[in-house]
Amino acid sequence: MPTTKSFLTPDDLGKSLRQDVADGLTAFPKTLPPKWFYDERGSELFEEITRLEEYYPTRRERAILTERAAEIASVTGARTLLELGAGSGEKTRLLLDALGGTLGTYVPVDVSGDFLATAAEQIATEYPALSIQPIVADYERHLDQLPAGERRLIAFLGGTIGNMEPDERVSFLGGLRATMAEDDALLIGADLVKAPQRLVRAYDDARGVTAEFNRNVLHVINRELGADFAVSRFSHVAVWDGTEERIEMRLRSTQAQTVRVAALDLVVEFAAGEEMRTEISAKFRRERFEASMEAAGLRVDQWWTDKDQDFVLSLVRP
Numbered sequence: 001m002p003t004t005k006s007f008l009t010p011d012d013l014g015k016s017l018r019q020d021v022a023d024g025l026t027a028f029p030k031t032l033p034p035k036w037f038y039d040e041r042g043s044e045l046f047e048e049i050t051r052l053e054e055y056y057p058t059r060r061e062r063a064i065l066t067e068r069a070a071e072i073a074s075v076t077g078a079r080t081l082l083e084l085g086a087g088s089g090e091k092t093r094l095l096l097d098a099l100g101g102t103l104g105t106y107v108p109v110d111v112s113g114d115f116l117a118t119a120a121e122q123i124a125t126e127y128p129a130l131s132i133q134p135i136v137a138d139y140e141r142h143l144d145q146l147p148a149g150e151r152r153l154i155a156f157l158g159g160t161i162g163n164m165e166p167d168e169r170v171s172f173l174g175g176l177r178a179t180m181a182e183d184d185a186l187l188i189g190a191d192l193v194k195a196p197q198r199l200v201r202a203y204d205d206a207r208g209v210t211a212e213f214n215r216n217v218l219h220v221i222n223r224e225l226g227a228d229f230a231v232s233r234f235s236h237v238a239v240w241d242g243t244e245e246r247i248e249m250r251l252r253s254t255q256a257q258t259v260r261v262a263a264l265d266l267v268v269e270f271a272a273g274e275e276m277r278t279e280i281s282a283k284f285r286r287e288r289f290e291a292s293m294e295a296a297g298l299r300v301d302q303w304w305t306d307k308d309q310d311f312v313l314s315l316v317r318p
């Protein structure tokens with residue numbers, strides 16, 4: 001069984017949740033960071049989102065990966081696969097199968113220890129020849145502690161790069177660049193700009209799964225910080241910001257209300273109709289993507305899209 005290394009204790013996680021919630025609920029406008037969506041229920045809801053007809057990114061990325069896996073293997077010759085935010089494992093398997101010829105080590109990195117351990121054990125049984133070194137870490141904070149190695153391929157899939165603000169994105173990528181050797185490569189998935197109606201539908205599906213996913217962050221705060229959010233008094237909003245070229249998810253307070261957060265000794269007032277931002281999901285054009293990469297000292301080597309140009313998998317190098 002793989003042994004998991006950890007740079008994050010449950011206490012560290014608790015601390016950063018408290019900090020994020022205290023900062024976000026006292027800011028104007030109020031915000032909450034998307035990383036707290038993903039408790040067990042939130043991860044299930046996200047899995048459900050990936051199967052929705054409206055939510056195309058997962059399917060598109062999988063299609064590109066399937067089509068390009070062999071090419072990814074041949075142009076990288078990766079010995080180590082480091083996966084930031086080890087997802088549900090399906091895309092991982094596509095990569096592991098393709099890289100089989102050269103790959104010796106797989107390093108899944110995730111903030112959720114339980115999730116990681118289960119996923120790693122599963123992979124270990126299916127790929128007995130592979131050395132698996134799971135790491136519990138916040139990949140925005142512990143980049144320099146990730147294992148070095150020859151010819152590493154760092155995978156950052158799903159379009160999660162879109163959740164960062166432009167300045168955060170460049171500092172994250174710059175931090176990653178600083179840990180990379182000349183023969184390392186970064187495989188990064190990003191959603192592309194397209195018709196606003198399609199984008200909005202992808203984040204406001206007919207069955208309301210995304211709405212429930214969005215509101216789940218309030219359940220997380222109620223449970224972890226003893227808050228008393230009346231979850232049903234917040235409605236889901238998804239808007240396209242054409243200037244920033246990003247989707248914003250918000251929670252709108254349906255009435256004037258007061259929320260108490262016991263663990264923070266905090267009382268927060270919401271006005272009727274007040275909107276709190278819970279996620280940004282940036283959509284890229286090639287120029288802007290390349291500019292972000294260049295600002296971080298990286299260059300775009302490959303630009304693989306699906307047939308409809310909905311999504312890109314890009315191979316980026318130092």
Ligand code: AVJ
Pocket residue numbers: 049057158159160162163202203210279280281
């Ligand atoms: C997992 C961050 C890529 O931004 O599309 C899905 C999360 N939010 N529906 C995204 C999400 C609403 C997703 N990422």
